[in-house]
Amino acid sequence: MAREIPATITVLAVLVVVFSRYFAVGAALDLTRVTDRWLMLTYAASVFVGVINLTRLHLDRLRRGKDTRSYDLVLLFVMYGYMALGFAQTNAGVTFRWVYNAVLVPLDSTMYSLLAFYIASASFRAFRVRSFEAALMMVAAALVMIGSVPLGDALSPAFPAARAWLMRVAQTAGFRGIQIGAGLGGLATAFRIFLGIERAHLRA
Amino acid sequence: MAMTRAQVWVAAVATLAIFSYVWRENPAFRLAEYVFVALATANGVVMVFDSYLKPFFLVDIKQDGQFLLLVPFAVGLLIYARNLRGLGWLSRLPMSLWVGYGAGYVLAWSPQPLFIQLRDTFVHFYQVYPDGPLAGRFWLGGTVNNILFFAGVTTTLMYFFFTVERRGPVMRWSAAFGRWTIMLALGAAFGTAVQGRMSLLIGRIQFLLGTWLGWLK
Numbered sequence: 160m161a162r163e164i165p166a167t168i169t170v171l172a173v174l175v176v177v178f179s180r181y182f183a184v185g186a187a188l189d190l191t192r193v194t195d196r197w198l199m200l201t202y203a204a205s206v207f208v209g210v211i212n213l214t215r216l217h218l219d220r221l222r223r224g225k226d227t228r229s230y231d232l233v234l235l236f237v238m239y240g241y242m243a244l245g246f247a248q249t250n251a252g253v254t255f256r257w258v259y260n261a262v263l264v265p266l267d268s269t270m271y272s273l274l275a276f277y278i279a280s281a282s283f284r285a286f287r288v289r290s291f292e293a294a295l296m297m298v299a300a301a302l303v304m305i306g307s308v309p310l311g312d313a314l315s316p317a318f319p320a321a322r323a324w325l326m327r328v329a330q331t332a333g334f335r336g337i338q339i340g341a342g343l344g345g346l347a348t349a350f351r352i353f354l355g356i357e358r359a360h361l362r363a
Numbered sequence: 364m365a366m367t368r369a370q371v372w373v374a375a376v377a378t379l380a381i382f383s384y385v386w387r388e389n390p391a392f393r394l395a396e397y398v399f400v401a402l403a404t405a406n407g408v409v410m411v412f413d414s415y416l417k418p419f420f421l422v423d424i425k426q427d428g429q430f431l432l433l434v435p436f437a438v439g440l441l442i443y444a445r446n447l448r449g450l451g452w453l454s455r456l457p458m459s460l461w462v463g464y465g466a467g468y469v470l471a472w473s474p475q476p477l478f479i480q481l482r483d484t485f486v487h488f489y490q491v492y493p494d495g496p497l498a499g500r501f502w503l504g505g506t507v508n509n510i511l512f513f514a515g516v517t518t519t520l521m522y523f524f525f526t527v528e529r530r531g532p533v534m535r536w537s538a539a540f541g542r543w544t545i546m547l548a549l550g551a552a553f554g555t556a557v558q559g560r561m562s563l564l565i566g567r568i569q570f571l572l573g574t575w576l577g578w579l580k
Contacts, residue, residue: 333548
């Protein structure tokens, strides 16, 4: 029962969507309009999974007396405090927005901007020209960067033109090939799930 | 949105705490990292609560009496059973629904755009100037681009084609051309990614030097 019911639900869920897409009766019934809403509700109901997992992880660390105790405490205090504030005020509340704009937004963009340093050091290591392929990649990246900034245009109009060609022809061709391959792989995986060959999600 | 002076100071301290990681791992960065995870998680929960759960209980259930909607909600709640000893298998019910629904959507909706992309790969090689003084005359640049584009897509696919062993010059050279196309595409994507990060970095530096310290006018 623990495997049969979930496997049946998987097949039924596939059939509902496929039926309403490929069959005239299914399309007329517009089943997915209702089931999409139901699905969103199941997602919404599961919203606390992340909070529970974080709580378990950090409580476990606290119990084990790891050297990150003070940070674990801060995380739990801030997470539950900010959540309580949001529930009390809604996400449009004055204090909630204050914290959002003063802390979360800067932390978010700074965390991603930090990657600029690491991308630079990674590119230094990756782009040491060891092969013809590495040289192609390095030249493409350099042309795209130079061609996008005013300096490139000032040096030569060939840089923006080369960038435009790379984006329009080379990048589109490469990524379209990858996308078609990934799309066919996705279709094959969906078939495997439908036929019950792929059952990794049934292992709880 | 304009920030108050207190917000600017808090944001500046948070920004410097994250940037301090460039020097080395330190308590200020670690604290900012933990606060970031906590705030991002809580913010996500509050957004879902306000956008879905609140209207669901107040409007759909209380006001409109759509009690049937409690069924999918209850199915969603079963995901928490993974934390209950002996009842963990119940969490497979919503999981199987999500996976099945996702697979159904892939089977129902992904073939069409996929085959449109495939069809649009077969471009006309012979190109003429679309406008200008040479309109209607043979256009070498457009023709070469279309040949390269078609060759790029097909050979990229051949590079990932492992069913047949790459023997013979056709298979080997087409796979090599595919690899070069992929390298050019990844290089271009890498350049774009670097620029995106740089743009964020410049934004943060402008904030520190301009909004916070007032050195930039």
